[in-house]
Amino acid sequence: MIMTSGLAIVTGASSGIGAEIARQLSARGQPVLAIGRRAHRLEELSAQAGAAGHAPIHPLELDVTTEGAALRVRDRARELGGAAWLVNNAGTTRLGPFLEGDPAALAMLVRLNCESVVALCAAIVPDLVARGGGRVLNVASLAAFQPTPGHAVYGATKAFVLSLSESLAVELEGTGVTVTALCPGPVTTEIFDVGAPGVPRRKLPFELTAEGCAAYAIAAAERGNVVAIPTALSKATAQLSRILPRAALRRLSARIGLSVLGYGARARGVRG
Ligand SMILES: NC(=O)C1=CN([C@@H]2O[C@H](COP(=O)(O)OP(=O)(O)OC[C@H]3O[C@@H](n4cnc5c(N)ncnc54)[C@H](OP(=O)(O)O)[C@@H]3O)[C@@H](O)[C@H]2O)C=CC1
């Protein structure tokens, strides 16, 4: 099928969900352009794919928030024969009260989680349309469905990604290009250490593995699902966020939001 044979661009491929998506796409025969700032991690991924006889994983050491990054990705993908998939996975979080956050770090969060997704869609989607079809997989979050006091900017960025993805999915109907917004709940990755270094957190019984989340994401993107929410619990949570009165939702999210992520009760004042 045209959708699964071509190159997959995966941002944030040096760890977590992105590394697993890259591994799984490579294992099923798709070459991957794996992007991240930690070159050694990308090279390890590439070597593992080679050793396993899987499709090649091409490392690209790149900070996707830098000027011109999206065009660099586009040009590299063209050099490799052209992209069939764009996976906008790179992202991070910052936990803690907004007023105690570092304004520069919060601005970076918006650049990474929002602006880089727009820039890469703008750079790559025209090539997907031109080739007659492709897949866009944007990694949002369950945090997209409700306000997220305690990590206010993060949730807002994920609401942005969800909204953008749904709008693009409609605009691209008939082009052969589908857009999927992946909205997982907690997944065991490095994000929690990056977003709240040194803050104790307990792994949750219902937490997804990066491997399981990646497998779900690839299948959903392959099917062209527009909103992809792994697990029944997460689906129920998203549904609850749609029907609760907004005031009640704000209170509930303020009270239990961060504890649902494993930071324990009264985690609202988490200092990142
Ligand atoms: N883990 C979870 O509970 C959930 C995660 N998500 C989302 O999943 C996505 C992946 O995160 P996850 O795997 O959990 O976390 P990780 O921290 O393990 O992975 C984040 C990835 O993003 C990359 N990245 C960060 N900043 C940049 C940058 N400036 N330029 C290029 N790459 C960058 C990192 O690579 P490097 O540092 O090498 O640049 C890394 O590969 C994120 O968008 C996150 O918001 C959504 C819901 C739940």
Ligand SMILES: N[C@@H](C=O)C(=O)O
């Ligand atoms: N890990 C993130 C999930 O989206 C978060 O901090 O909410």
